[in-house]
Amino acid sequence: MTDLLGTLLLAGEERQYLQVSLIPFFFQSVFVIANLIRILKIDLTIIAEDGELILFGVFGDSGVSVKTSSKTFTSAKVLGVSCGTDCVAFYTERNEVSHSTCQQISI
Amino acid sequence: MIHAFPKEVHIKQIACGATHCLVLTTQGKNDALPAMRSLIIALGVYSWGQNNQGQIGSPEPVPMMMRVHQKNLLLVQSLKNKNIVQIAAGGYHSLALTGMIVLRVTVILLTMLIDAGEVYGFGAGGYGQLGTGNKSNQKFPTLALELVGKQINFIVAGPSHSIAISTEGKVRTPDAYIYLIYIDNVIKAYLFGRTESRQCNCVASENACVQPVEVSIKNEFFVYAAAAHSCTYLVTVSGKIFSYGTLWVSSRSSFRCYI
Numbered sequence: 543m544t545d546l547l548g549t550l551l552l553a554g555e556e557r558q559y560l561q562v563s564l565i566p567f568f569f570q571s572v573f574v575i576a577n578l579i580r581i582l583k584i585d586l587t588i589i590a591e592d593g594e595l596i597l598f599g600v601f602g603d604s605g606v607s608v609k610t611s612s613k614t615f616t617s618a619k620v621l622g623v624s625c626g627t628d629c630v631a632f633y634t635e636r637n638e639v640s641h642s643t644c645q646q647i648s649i
Numbered sequence: 650m651i652h653a654f655p656k657e658v659h660i661k662q663i664a665c666g667a668t669h670c671l672v673l674t675t676q677g678k679n680d681a682l683p684a685m686r687s688l689i690i691a692l693g694v695y696s697w698g699q700n701n702q703g704q705i706g707s708p709e710p711v712p713m714m715m716r717v718h719q720k721n722l723l724l725v726q727s728l729k730n731k732n733i734v735q736i737a738a739g740g741y742h743s744l745a746l747t748g749m750i751v752l753r754v755t756v757i758l759l760t761m762l763i764d765a766g767e768v769y770g771f772g773a774g775g776y777g778q779l780g781t782g783n784k785s786n787q788k789f790p791t792l793a794l795e796l797v798g799k800q801i802n803f804i805v806a807g808p809s810h811s812i813a814i815s816t817e818g819k820v821r822t823p824d825a826y827i828y829l830i831y832i833d834n835v836i837k838a839y840l841f842g843r844t845e846s847r848q849c850n851c852v853a854s855e856n857a858c859v860q861p862v863e864v865s866i867k868n869e870f871f872v873y874a875a876a877a878h879s880c881t882y883l884v885t886v887s888g889k890i891f892s893y894g895t896l897w898v899s900s901r902s903s904f905r906c907y908i
Contacts, residue, residue, distance in 0.1 A: 631670045637653060638652065
C-alpha cells in the first residue's frame, strides 16, 4: 500500500519527474509494444493486488495516453516498482530485478 | 536488463533516481520469536546506473560527458554493516536509512538500540540535499550530520531536495523484545536541499537549504512524504496532505500550494 500510495503521489505531483523514457527492449518480450510505440514516457505505474504492473504513459510527444500491463512482458508477480526521470525498475516474485539502461531508444 | 538474486536473498525495496537505481536486499526473516518476525536482517544495498556525481556510492564517479553507466549491480560496501532499512534515490543523489540494531542478552533481558534512524547520503550535494551540512558531492555514503539524533524513520529523495520524517518522543518497550511503541509523539519532518520554489519551506542563499528546516503541524502526525521537482508533500495519519513549493500543472500554468 505504501508503494502504491507513493507511486500515485509522485505521479500526481509533477510530470517532469515521472516522464520516464522506457526502452521497450528492456522488457525483452515487449516486441508487440515495441512495434507500436517509439518512446514510451511513463507517467504513472500501479501495482495491482494480483501483482500486475500497469504502466500509463504517453506516446512520444503526441500527448496520446497509452496503457500497458506487465502481463505483456512477464508472467511473474511484480512486487515493487520505482520510476526515475530516465529509468524505470521493478522486481518480481522470482527475485529478479528488471530495469532500463537509462537511455532513450527509438524503435 | 534483468538481474536475478539468489533465492535466500529477499528484495525489500527498489528506488530509481534520474539515471541510477538502488535495490535494498535482506536475507531471510528472523522467525526465532513470533514477535520478531518483522525484524528483517538487512543484507545490503546494490546500485547501478550513472555515477557522474557519486550517486551509486561505489567506485570512482565518471564525468557526465562520458555517459558511462554502471550496468552491473554493485554492492555499496560501506553500507554493508549498517542495517539499512530504507533507501531513496533522488535526481542525482541517494539516501539510506539505518534501522534499529537490537542486541539482546537473554539472561538479563537487556535490550539495546544502536544507530537507530541515521541517514547516509551520497551523490550530488550541491543544494545540501544530502543532509551533511554542506554543499559537497559525496562519492561514498556519508553520515547526514544534520539529522543525527533526530530518530529518522522515513526518508524521501526528490530531484534536488530531500525529506526526512522523524519520530522524536518517548519510547517504551512493553516487554523485553517486542516492537517499540512511541508515546507522546512529536512527529516532525525535515526538509533540505534545493528550495528555489520554497519546496523546503524556506528562502536560502543560492536556493540551497543546507540546514534542514523543521516542519511540524499541531495535532498532525506525518506518516508519508513525496518530493517532486519543485514541490514537497507530507501526508498525515489522518489522511491530509500538506504541500510546500510550486506545483507545475503544465508548461503554461501553475499554482502555488503553500500552507
